[in-house]
Amino acid sequence: MQKRPVACILFMLCLPLFAACSPKEPPQPAKKPPVEKLLIGLIPEQNIFNQLERYEPLGEYLSRKTGTKITFKVLPRYGNIIDSFKSSGLDGAFFGSFTYTLAHAKVGVEVLARPVALDNTSTYYGMIFVRKDSRIRTARDMKGKRFAFVDRATTAGYLLPLDYFHHHGISDYKHYLKEAYFTGTHEDAIHDVLNKKADIGAAKNTVFQRLASEDPRILKDLVVLERSLDVPENAIALRKDIDVSVRNLLKESLLAMHLDPDGKKVLERFGALKFIETTNSDYSVILKYAEEIHLDLATYQYMNN
Amino acid sequence: MKRKIAIGLAVYSVVFLLAGGYVIRTIRNATTSLDRLITLHQVEILREHYLLQIKKVQSDLMLKGTPYSKSFDSVVMHVMGMGRLIDTCFECHHSPRGMERLNGLKRQTDKYKDAISRVLTVRADTARLAAEKDTAFRVGEDLIEQVGDMIAFTTSRLGENTQRAMSEIEHTKYILYVLVAMGPLVSALLGYFFISGLTRPVKVLVESARKLKGGDLDHRVAGLSDEFGEVAASFNEMADSLKEQMHKMQRTEQMVVVGELAAGLAHEIKNPMAGIKVAMSVLPEEAYISSEDKEVLQKVVAEITQLEGLMKSFLNFAKPQKPRLETVNVNQMLNTTLTFHLKHQSIGAGGSGKIEIVKEFGELPATQADPTQLQQVFLNLFLNALHAMPHGGELGVRTSLAEDGETIRIEISDTGSGIREDLIKKVFQPFFTTKPKGTGLGLAISRQLIEQHDGTIAVANRPGGGVLFTILLPVKAEGAAA
Numbered sequence: 001m002q003k004r005p006v007a008c009i010l011f012m013l014c015l016p017l018f019a020a021c022s023p024k025e026p027p028q029p030a031k032k033p034p035v036e037k038l039l040i041g042l043i044p045e046q047n048i049f050n051q052l053e054r055y056e057p058l059g060e061y062l063s064r065k066t067g068t069k070i071t072f073k074v075l076p077r078y079g080n081i082i083d084s085f086k087s088s089g090l091d092g093a094f095f096g097s098f099t100y101t102l103a104h105a106k107v108g109v110e111v112l113a114r115p116v117a118l119d120n121t122s123t124y125y126g127m128i129f130v131r132k133d134s135r136i137r138t139a140r141d142m143k144g145k146r147f148a149f150v151d152r153a154t155t156a157g158y159l160l161p162l163d164y165f166h167h168h169g170i171s172d173y174k175h176y177l178k179e180a181y182f183t184g185t186h187e188d189a190i191h192d193v194l195n196k197k198a199d200i201g202a203a204k205n206t207v208f209q210r211l212a213s214e215d216p217r218i219l220k221d222l223v224v225l226e227r228s229l230d231v232p233e234n235a236i237a238l239r240k241d242i243d244v245s246v247r248n249l250l251k252e253s254l255l256a257m258h259l260d261p262d263g264k265k266v267l268e269r270f271g272a273l274k275f276i277e278t279t280n281s282d283y284s285v286i287l288k289y290a291e292e293i294h295l296d297l298a299t300y301q302y303m304n305n
Numbered sequence: 306m307k308r309k310i311a312i313g314l315a316v317y318s319v320v321f322l323l324a325g326g327y328v329i330r331t332i333r334n335a336t337t338s339l340d341r342l343i344t345l346h347q348v349e350i351l352r353e354h355y356l357l358q359i360k361k362v363q364s365d366l367m368l369k370g371t372p373y374s375k376s377f378d379s380v381v382m383h384v385m386g387m388g389r390l391i392d393t394c395f396e397c398h399h400s401p402r403g404m405e406r407l408n409g410l411k412r413q414t415d416k417y418k419d420a421i422s423r424v425l426t427v428r429a430d431t432a433r434l435a436a437e438k439d440t441a442f443r444v445g446e447d448l449i450e451q452v453g454d455m456i457a458f459t460t461s462r463l464g465e466n467t468q469r470a471m472s473e474i475e476h477t478k479y480i481l482y483v484l485v486a487m488g489p490l491v492s493a494l495l496g497y498f499f500i501s502g503l504t505r506p507v508k509v510l511v512e513s514a515r516k517l518k519g520g521d522l523d524h525r526v527a528g529l530s531d532e533f534g535e536v537a538a539s540f541n542e543m544a545d546s547l548k549e550q551m552h553k554m555q556r557t558e559q560m561v562v563v564g565e566l567a568a569g570l571a572h573e574i575k576n577p578m579a580g581i582k583v584a585m586s587v588l589p590e591e592a593y594i595s596s597e598d599k600e601v602l603q604k605v606v607a608e609i610t611q612l613e614g615l616m617k618s619f620l621n622f623a624k625p626q627k628p629r630l631e632t633v634n635v636n637q638m639l640n641t642t643l644t645f646h647l648k649h650q651s652i653g654a655g656g657s658g659k660i661e662i663v664k665e666f667g668e669l670p671a672t673q674a675d676p677t678q679l680q681q682v683f684l685n686l687f688l689n690a691l692h693a694m695p696h697g698g699e700l701g702v703r704t705s706l707a708e709d710g711e712t713i714r715i716e717i718s719d720t721g722s723g724i725r726e727d728l729i730k731k732v733f734q735p736f737f738t739t740k741p742k743g744t745g746l747g748l749a750i751s752r753q754l755i756e757q758h759d760g761t762i763a764v765a766n767r768p769g770g771g772v773l774f775t776i777l778l779p780v781k782a783e784g785a786a787a
Contacts, residue, residue: 047422049384076377076425151428181433184426197433 003293028137035246037069038238041081041093044151045184045234046207048074054270055094061266065253068246077184078153079302081107085239092238097231098155101286107239111280113233114250117206122276124206126156126228128164129190131221134199138225139168146179148189148198153302156191156204157182159289160228166293187211194221206233228289234280251277306503306531313499320491324484338470344397345463351393352459356452358387361420363445368440369424377425384421388414410451417444506533513540522548563623571616582609612723618746622735625750628675628757632783637667638676639702642683658697667705669713673781678754682762685747686717686774692740692771693721707777715776723766732737732764 013218040059042051052074059070073088078099085107095103095111103109116122130136136145149155161173170176174191180199183189190211193201205227212218236254238247257263258274265288267274290297360688365380375383391414394407420441427437506529522544526537554672585606589599643662690700698720705714723738724732731737736745755762760778767773 044422044426047419048381048426049388049418049422052381052385053388072383073378078430179430179433181429182427183423184428185422188423188427 005155035243037071037091038091038242038246038250039195040070040072040236041084041088041090042072042074043078043081043094043096043099043234044074045204045262046185046187047186048161057266057269061263062250062253063258065263066246066249068250070250072122074215077182077303078157080152082302084155085109090239091242092236094234094236096154096234097283097286098159098230099153100235100237101290102153102297102300102302103237103281104283106281109114109237110247111235111237111278111282112247113254113275114233114266114278115270116274116276117233117272120273122233123230124156124204124233125230126160126201126202127208127210127224128156128161128200129193129222129224130200131193131196132223133221136199139164139170142200143176144178145199146181146197147173148192148201149180149182150186150189150203151182151184154186154204155231155286155289156228157186157202159200159293159295160226162293162295163228163289164226190218190222194218203215208270230284231285232278234283235278247256249302306533309502309531310499313495317495320495324488328481328484331477331480335470335474335737338466338473342466342470345459345466348394348397348461349456349463351390352452352456355387355390355394356449358383358390358457358490359417359445359449359452362387362417363442363449366421366445370434380421380425384418389593391618406455410448410782413444413448413451416450417441503775506536506618509533510536510540513537517544517547519786521745555650566623568620568624571620575613575616578612582606582613585609593677597676600642615744618744618750622750622753624719625753625757626678628678628754630673630781631645631676632671633674633676635669635673635674635677635679635715635778637677639666639683639704639715640664641682642687658695660691660694660697661699661703663699665703667703669706670702672713672778673757673783675754676780678757682754682776683717683753685751689747690717690719690721690772693719698771706780711780713778713780715778716763716773717776718767718771718773720767720769720771723772724764726766729764729766733762 017097042048042055046054052072055072059072060227062068062070073084073090075084078096081090081093081095081099084093084104085103092109093099093103095109100111104111114122136142147161149161152158165171165173165176174180183192186207189198189201189203190208192198194215194217208218224275236250238250254275255277257267287297289295362380362383365375365383369380391407391411394410399407420437424434424437424441427434429437462619509526509529510533513524513526524542525541529537585602588594589602594602643664687700694700699718701716701718702719703716706712707714728737728739733748734745735749737749738745752762755776755778758778759781760776762777763775765773765775
C-alpha cells in the first residue's frame, strides 16, 4: 500500500522524459491560434465539384495541424477569386500563375507554397490545340473558327492565346474568329474541341495529360499547335494582413507534409509528392508575357464579359 | 424415485430449453425482418432524399439566369449534397445486380455534375449557354427517371417485405401467445404428474397403516416400486412380525388361562386321586379279593399312575418353570442323553428293529442354558424319532456353529415314514398327537422350552424319508439374561 504513492510520483516525474523521448513530429498547433478560421478560394481548374472533393482532405489535414479551421470555397470563374477577397472575405486561395500575378498586383496577396506533381514537376505550360481532322495548323487557319478559351484570368487558357495572336499579328481576335467563348475550366475547353463544340482550344498541359490518361481519344484526335513557357503550378497565397504566425505555421505544415505519414496519404489523394516553397520571383515569366502583349496588370479587366 | 425425479427435472429443463430456444429464434427472426424493413425504409428515404436533391439542382438550373436564381454557393452546396448522397448508397451492402445499377446511377450523377459545372463556369453567347443548360437539364431528367425507377422498384420490394415481415411478426405473436398459454399448463401437468407420483404411494402406505391399526393383520402393501417399494416391503415385514407377535401373545394368554385352570383342576383332582390310588394299591392285599379282581385293581392303579403323569405334563406345559441358566456344553448334553436315557427308553419301548445312531458334532462354544430343560427337549425328540422307526432305522444327531458364530444349530433326524404334509404344521400344537398313547404335549413343551431360551425349533420332512428337527440356540455368554 505504501509503494503506490511512490510509484505515482516517480511516474509523474518521468513524464517529461517520456515526452522528450517521443519521435519528433511536424510543427504542432498553438493552443489558441490567433486566427480561428481561414477561408481559402479555389479556381475552377477542373469540374468545380471534383475540385472541391480533391481539396477537402487537404483542408481537414491542415486544420488538424495548424489548429485553424480551414475551409475551401470554389468559385465559378478565375477572375472571381480576386473580387472575392473584397466581397466574400477570402483569406487566401490556390491561385493559377496568372491569377496570382493579378491578385498580387491588385490585392497584395503573398504566395506560400505549391505542389510538386507525381511526375516530379511543379510547373505547367499552356497549349493551343485543335482536332487533327480540322486542317487548322496555323494562325491563319483559325480565321472564322470557334475558339474555346478557359478564362480571361488564366495563363494557359487566355494569356498564351493572346500572346500567340500577338505574335501572329492578330490584334483583335474577336473579329478574327467566328466565336470566342470561355468554358470556365480547362477540362471543358479540351472536351469542347474533342467533341467539336469548338474548333480551337487552349488549356494547361497538366489537365490535358490527366484527361488523356483517362480518354485515349484526346491524344488520338487532338494535335497541339503551340505551347507556352513553364509557369508555376497553382499555389496557395494568403492575404498580406494575415497573422505572421498563422502564415508561418500553415507554410511549415505544407512543406512538412511529405514527412508525416498522415500527410503523405493526403498528398497521395491530392495527386502530389510534396509542397515546395514558392516566391514572387517564380512568376517572372508571367510578367514577361504581360509586358510582351502590353498588359497593364493593375488595370487589366479580367472578367469574362 | 430419485431416478424419476432426475428424469422429471431433465424433461422439465429440456422442455423449457426448447421453448426458450424457439422463442429466442422466433423473436430473432422477427427482429431481423424488422431490421431488414427498417433498412429498406432507410434506403427508400435515402433515394427519396436523393431524388429531392436532384430536383433541387434541376430547379437551381432552371432558375439560373432568372431574377429568382440561387446563389452560386447554394447551387454548389446542393450539387455536393447530391454527390454525398449517392456516395452514401455505396456504404450499404448490395447484390452484384444492385451494385451494377448503383454504379450506373453514380456514372449518371457524375455526368450531371459535369454538366452543371459546365453551366456554372462557361461564359459564351446565349445560344451556347442555352445549349449547355439544355444538355444539363436533359441529363438531370434522365437521372430523375433512373432514380424514380429505382424508387419504384424499392417501393414494390418494400411492400412485399413489409407484408412478409408483418406476417412473421403475426406468427411470432401467435407463437408467443400459445407458449404463454401453454407454459403454465405444461408446468401444471408436469407438476401434477410428479406430485401424484409422490403422493399416491404415500396415500397407499397411510391407508395400509390404517388397516393394520384397524386389526387387519393380513393386509399387505402391493404395487409400489422404487424407494416406496422398499418402504412397502419393510411395512409388510413389520405386519408379519406383528401378526406373529400377536399370535404369541394370544397363545401366552391362553396358556396363562389354561395354566390357572389346570393348576386349580390338578389341585382338586390330585388329592382324591392319591387317596384312590392308595386305596386301590392296598385293596388287593385283602383276602376276599379274588385274583381276577386283583388284576383289575392293578390296572386301575396303572391308569391312575398314567393320569398322574398326564397331569404333571399338563402342569409343566401350562405353568412352565423359568430356566435356570448354567454354562453347558450342548454336544456333551446330547451325548449324555443318548448314552443314559435313550438306551434305557429304547429298551423300555421294546422296539424290534435296530436303531443306528449317527453323531456328527461340530465344535461348539459353551453357552448359558437350563440343562434339565434342554435334556427334556432332546429326550422328547429322540423318543419321537424312535417311535417313528418301530422297525429300526438311523437316528442322526448333528451340531454346528452358524456362520455368524452366535447361533448353535442342532439337527435331529430319523428315517421313519415322516409326517403328512397337512399335519406337519400342527405338530407343535398342544394335544396334537399321532400316537395312540401320546399326550400331545411333548413337542408343544419342547418348543416352549426352546423359545424360553430365545431359540427356535422347526420341523420338515426329509427328501429321502423321515423327519428333520432343527433347533437354533443363541450362544449366550455367562451373566446374560434368559
